[in-house]
Amino acid sequence: MVYVTRGLVDVLLGLAEDAEPKPLDVTLSTTPAKEFDTDLGVDGETPILTHFDLPEAGWPVSAVFGMDIGTPAGQGRARFISHPQGRLEVSERDHMAAVMVVAVPPWDEQSYAAFDRAGRRVDLVVLDAEPPQESLA
Structure with a gap:
């Protein structure tokens, strides 16, 4: 099962x-989940999709060295992919x-769904919850 916030879904669409x-x-x-101010009804260690990283971040280094420095360490185990002329499935061209x-x-x-690495559909639960506020130190 995959959990995502309503706000993230709205922005991505x-x-x-x-x-x-x-x-x-x-x-x-x-x-x-434990970092939310509200009880989400799931185990505290459950990862909730809450943010996205701009695709252009780290692009020059990625282009030269093939390394993705735009994604913070420990993140990036999930991707949002749009198929403007495609079908609601994982394609061979997707990262x-x-x-x-x-x-x-x-x-x-009705126009989005979650899939695992093998392209199998998985349950996607949209939560009406705000992620915790973040600030730069």
């Missing part, structure tokens, strides 16, 4: 719609991750 007809591929980050959230037009509640 909006970005996918804005990027159309180009596909969107972004790395997703998690926050442990694989442990969890992939795939979306297709019309970018609404």
